[in-house]
Amino acid sequence: MVRGGAEYYVERYGATFDRSRAERHRIPVEDDWQIPWGGKGRPERGLEQMGSLGGGNHFIELQRSEQTGTLFVQVHTGSRGFGHGLATNYFELARGEHPELLKDIDLGYFTPESRHYRDYLNAVAAGGNYAILNRLVIFEQVSETFREVFGEELELVYEISHNLVQREWHPEFGDVWVHRKGATRAFPAGHPFLKGTRWEETGHPVLIPGSNKDWSYILRPLAGASRSGFSVNHGAGRRMSRGEATRTLSQREIDDEYREAGIVVNADGHVPLDEAAPCYKASEEVVAAVVGAGLAEVEHRLWPLASLKGVDELKRRKAKRAKQTRQGGKTSEHY
Template sequence: MELKPITHGNNHYEMPLEHGNLHVFANAEVFQSFEDKVFEMADNNLRIPRGKHMSYTPDAHVGIGTCIGTTAVWGMIDGFVSPSIVGVDIGCGMRVHTTTLHKEDIQDKEIRRTLIKAIEKYVPTNERTNTNYADIDIMQVVKYGLKGLPELYRSNEQWLTHVEESTFKFDHAYLENLPPKIQKYAHGQLGSLGGGNHFIEIQYLEIAEAHKDLAAKWGLFDGQVVVMIHSGSRAWGARLGQEFTKVFRAVMQSWGVENPDRDLLYAPIESREGQTYLHLMYSALNFAVSNRHMIAYGVQEAFREVFGAETELPVLYDLMHNYALKEFHRNQPMLVHRKGATRALPPGHFLNTAAYKETGHPALIPGSMGTSSYIMVGKDEGAKNFYSICHGAGRARSRKATKALVTVDQFAQSLKVGTDEEILVNHRSLQTILDECPQAYKDVDQIIDSVVGAELADVVATCKPMVAIKGV
């Protein structure tokens, strides 16, 4: 595809494609690395009528039906909803908890190994192992989110307020349309990590000089130990995704709607199928935020086992990067799809949660395994991209290609194995998680440079990994 981008400056390109214009936020090096396929997929997405905006963040890469790293927006009145532009793992997102510990407090490898064992005791990392929260009613959770958890798990009010949403409200009557056996598949998964790129990392912070005051307001300091969690809605969201792939494909065929990509599925927001998907998607968002909450609960129990019963892990923030939300932009209600994109609201924005109304909320951006992650804050200029930034580094190659190209020794070097700065992992063999090595992903520093240069957000703190816990 012959591409002639319009350059707006500040890492902002606009691609005039056959069916509409795609905005791309990336520095020159990252922009040049995009393969033609991502633009072909964008053009297919732009065939969906009446779109208000479509963009890629610098971590964009090929996905199913739509690239991961996409923001796509329609008006609520006459727009469309697309499961393909939400993603398979509905509600997948990030959570960070702070501690009073300093890096030096856990520098000893034996302390970190003890922490790994303790965390695995409370948080299942094997996908076939259920959690022990028999007192949690999944249906209460999918209806009411964090407020549907038993009092024992929501006694800390701060854990309920420092989140993007504690409860995603929807019409519970739509639960009559749930896929068969969804409760069976999701039973026992609340508070479990999942596989793939999901993780728990213990990190320490390096505060950006320009934002020391903001970091202090957020309770962050140089050398501080924090816990970063990446997980989603597990089988609940996966089953909904599978079900609505079939439903939307069938209804598009019945309407005679075609697209060159059969995996790109969509329907009018006001259609029966669109409304059913949206309401049940919110049930998955409730499951996802509750799942990360319960993972964090287990992590706190592990820290208490190692550092004492009085240990507290305040939540910094919890947010998602796979969803579609009704938001008000340009004085009208819009449905903003973010697939592998993170909302980053600036200080004073009315959509901020009360706890972060003044400062803007922490935007949590993970790196790849063994590289830095970032805590950012949105800027007013982010309005040009509906306040969306990257969601991570973004895959550079497939899992199969990674295993063919990267050796275990190269992976071990990335984790500084054998040195005092070694990043400890919970797997005995690095071969089992080789497809999650840094070489599988883009350079996260280039991704962050792209976002900062586009004036979408600023770095408040860099998170350096010390422990990485992955699912199997």
Template structure:
């Protein structure tokens, strides 16, 4: 498991031992299936190209074993899924999706992740690339100074315990009341930046860890990146998103920090104590679950939703710090939210005519055009999907695809997906050489930890171009624009 503030979605920090080999059968192009057998209640589906599947089958990667294990969960519907960026995680694979029935299903914290509502938000500015030329170092210093990053390190918003409880209850609505968000921000955020949770379900120690953390990046794979729109592939959708070529954008990737990690950790322990027989019967105890309807399951879901509210407020705090940097240091204050979408959460949704609880762990919601839960501004083109690449490579903006509801419970990938463990990346990528390589690519980096920089080297990740190509080919996410990094800020 990653460090509480490290920013991983729950992946192990070291290379795993080689697991058993599984050979998925090709169903159609970019679709593979592991048949239902043994204790599996449904088949497992893997959405990947041959190259991405080979990486999932590489020595030491347990992705396919883990998705088979997920298929054993009570109440699971249709398939246990792995998306194109899938890799080994804690219990569930990262890039995993599982939907369960509300009457016979379960909730598994491993299917959500320790960093509850880790997610990304894309900001657009009124600047073109040329306006920043020669000012990259200045901007990197300004953002690094204004946005706390690294383990601990405080937050943009000064909060006491009552403030944190208010944020856990109201999410972005609290930020709006306190002057840290606009009506536009709420209207362009998944769920309006608030789920109906219960602050009282969040463990007291977790609340304590949220003090003065609102508006902070943390460490690990979390980052803030200034980018330019390098290519537009769908003019109409890009126009609806307010994007154009050469425009300067900002991508924010962070979550619920130590508050979310502590919440998940404590509930995993409670589940293990409350359901020892179920734990003993599991193929992997990291899949520990509670039956929906049980008091403990509902208490966890209340806490998870409250922690999700904290994460949305956290990304909003970072947004305000970015606005300060552009306004006061660059003299350009036109910074608007395109969309904020989470990729570590469980929510009740309608699929196949049934209300089910959808676990998304390292997976992005990707609802298609016309879906009632897509913000009104984007309903004609589909929900914005933001897929970050690795540091120094491209990121992408997609729109929810027409086949997402049919194939993936309205989901697509959440990023490039790790190829190497953090431990191996530090061995393979000396920091000095990495900094020089990024500078040659035109990327200015401000990082508070040299070790974190090495862990997040571009070579530690899969090919994001291939991940996006597969999503587009499957029709679960339509490619809209490609973003090129200019300035990256990390903990």
């Protein structure tokens, strides 16, 4: 799973896969790299999470194109507990190398001289492969449902990652390591990496999702993307932290706002406050900045018809109890 990516998907599930539909169908992992099982991160958690969405801002969304009326299904998820566990274990190793310098564990680093340098790059690749496979497995599950319910086939448009460190070519700097955090790749027409692919003359698709109550976008990169390291943001971006949302937003007001907009919220009927629309920037303004900077152009503007998110009920209940304690009141709630 962690070495094969889409190749494992084809081998294990007997699926057909057009490799040109993926940014990277497999990221090479060195044969002698050993997965750091156990530790504080416990990456083995991910072994039972393949084909699952997870919580946070991950989603499966049915969308309709304003331009063509075409229905799209967008899946946003990643490497689940496997990738999170790898990151945690390597953060601990980085802190061990520079205990006097690192005041924040999230600012850890490995220099090329570090014995963990190559191992960490392999871990990033392994996490990327897991994420690729996870999204494709979910795509297969959604496709099967579409066939059963609608009698229609879904066609994969593009599979693309974010939050990776990869070796790439840049016209000014040559071969470089590109660190993308909160960003996704954006290769325009004519980029050497696209030679011989279906995207050679158009550039590959770029996905910028909005909140579950806002537009999402499919764009095509332009030559100006070289100024941003051939990268664009991978979403509208938050304007309110999860903690701030839980502390300041009113559950009743948010639920009413969604209800008045004609949005039906299932499960317990409550919108997750930390994923509610006010937590995110307006996607139209964000995309306008991308277009205005000459990084990409809009191909499709997509409105959400149905959005599926995973919610950690334990965390949600704890947050609710904490808010009640601060407000000095109590309520009853059925799950």
